[in-house]
Amino acid sequence: MNSKKISRQTVIIVSIIFIFNVVAQFLINWVQGYQPKTYQIPTNGLTMLLNYLGDYWVNYAVTGVVYLLLWFVYVSLWLGAFLWLWQKITWSRFQSGLLKGRVHLYAALLLILTIPLNQFGFKFPLSYYLTIPKTFLDSLNSQLALTVGIVVYILYFLFVMKMRFLIYQTVVGQDSFGLSFKNSWRRSQFDFKFYRNLLLVVVILVFSLYGVIYGQQLLDTYASVTIRHVCANVLIVVMTGIFYVITAKFVDLLADYAHPNNSHQSVNVQNQPWHWQTILVLIAVSVLSVWLSGKWIDQPNGRYLVIAHKGISNPNQTPNVVENLKKVSATKPDYVEMDIQPTKDDVYVLSHNTKVTTTSGKSYKINQTKWSTLKSLKLKEAGHTFKLSSFENYLKTANLYHQKLLVELKINDTITNEQLQKFETKYGPLIQKNHSEIQSLNQNALKRASRYLKVKTGLLSPVKNTIDSTKTNQFYAIEYSAVDQTVVRAINQHKKDLYAWTVNDSADVASAYVIGVRGFITDHPKQVRQQLKQLVKHTTYSDALRGILLFQKSAI
Helix, strand or coil: CCCCCCCHHHHHHHHHHHHHHHHHHHHHHHHHHHCCCHHHCCCCCHHHHHHHHHHHHHHHHHHHHHHHHHHHHHHHHHHHHHHHHCCCCCHHHHHHHHCCHHHHHHHHHHHHHHHHHHCCCCCCCCHHHHCCCHHHHHCCCCHHHHHHHHHHHHHHHHHHHHCCCHHHHHHHCCCCHHHHHHHHHHHCCCCHHHHHHHHHHHHHHHHHHHHHHHHHHHHHHHCCHHHHHHHHHHHHHHHHHHHHHHHHHHHHHHHHHCCCCCCCCCCCCCCCCCCHHHHHHHHHHHHHHHHHCCCCCCCCCCCCEEEEHHHCCCCCCCCCCHHHHHHHHHCCCCEEEEEEEECCCCCEEECCCCEEEECCCCEEEHHHCCHHHHCCCCEEECCEEECCCEHHHHHHHHHHCCCCEEEEECCCCCCCHHHHHHHHHHHHHHHHHHCCEEEECCHHHHHHHCCCCCCEEEEEECCCCCCCCCCCCCEEEEEHHHCCHHHHHHHHHCCCEEEEECCCCHHHHHHHHHCCCCEEEECCHHHHHHHHHHHHHCCCCHHHHHHHHHHCCCCC
């Protein structure tokens, strides 16, 4: 791939991966839509749960069959690719290998191996569905955690490479169960040429990515806004094609390395010239991938809300305490987001976690402890020492500062309609006076709460959800790496708003803005507002490209 041309072999692998990704996305979306809504699952009794499963067992059985089918196709892709690239493919070998548990085991090891790669733009099949929302990774903002994570991944990578001959020994060598593991481990040695070629692939990817971003920076500086917008989409297409090619190259390189008599030519064997068919296929895959995955960006609408996450204006402050509300309100966010949950006696308090720990080390579950006990406790969390704040006091203080709230209703157990009515009776007038909005992960509780609360309610989710016209979900709050242009278009079609959480990095702010996110839930409300003001005044796309290409996950 250095001075040589991209071969038809690479384009075939690209095409197969793309087709699988499209079909898998369609089937998974279909089968998830076929399932009953999660919030309908009864959790207040075994008999009711069994009756529910009796009513919907066909739906879940169909889901299981589809997932099993996708898994077998996924294993078939790895097995077929290896046998084809080794020039050892026959129907008998393929069929025999597909029925071997060892082949499925190694495919599972490869799936785990590719999850972090898909986290940053690669296109390996199925890995997308196991990636971790970037907000949760951002919360591990520790050099030690990052170092440990990298070391663990490197060790795991070396282990998978050490077992690389398992498929060959099982399918081609016809080794017995124990012998296939033994021979694979014994025959595999460190190979400098493989890691040199792998490093070359990584270097090409890094240079391509930085070339795209810095090229857009030049356009942002000197070109008109229309040209900047058009070129940003073109560069997204180009980089998506590169990600697909690099993914195919990795498969090619790994297959060569997984053959006992590898020739180390995976990166350099392409001697064929470019053909117009090859170019057209790569262009088609890139354009369709960008369009279907929601990375094709429209013109930004210039509308935004800044929402202070957990009631803080910077990460060093104690979250969810009334003492910080004045500081946060001084940064003039449109809303202050905070978390509430009930105590044993139905007093709502501010807390993100269901369990709190005192400075002496004793733990209390909030929903199993009365407010009279909790309010006197001196607590510690993430280096902060504080006391729990009551929701009533927080609301009154917010109304004093004329600060609107975005209230996350954290309901982790079953809540009755009577309890929801009590919530409305006690807090409803203060909430309405505040013009608060309420969001929750618990769609069942949210749906019932909306009957009693005359406020705007929205569904909170770490993943994409079905966008519909229900009045319960008047807005959607989605983890920002799961947000794309397709989601934005669907929400706009229903005349609703989209909030993204938790948006802190400049690239994430920029990418969320250009695709049309309405609300920015952030730990840095002042800085985010300044960046958004600048983007409205002079829209740039280089930071947005970095966020969209690297951190906006997509299945296609």
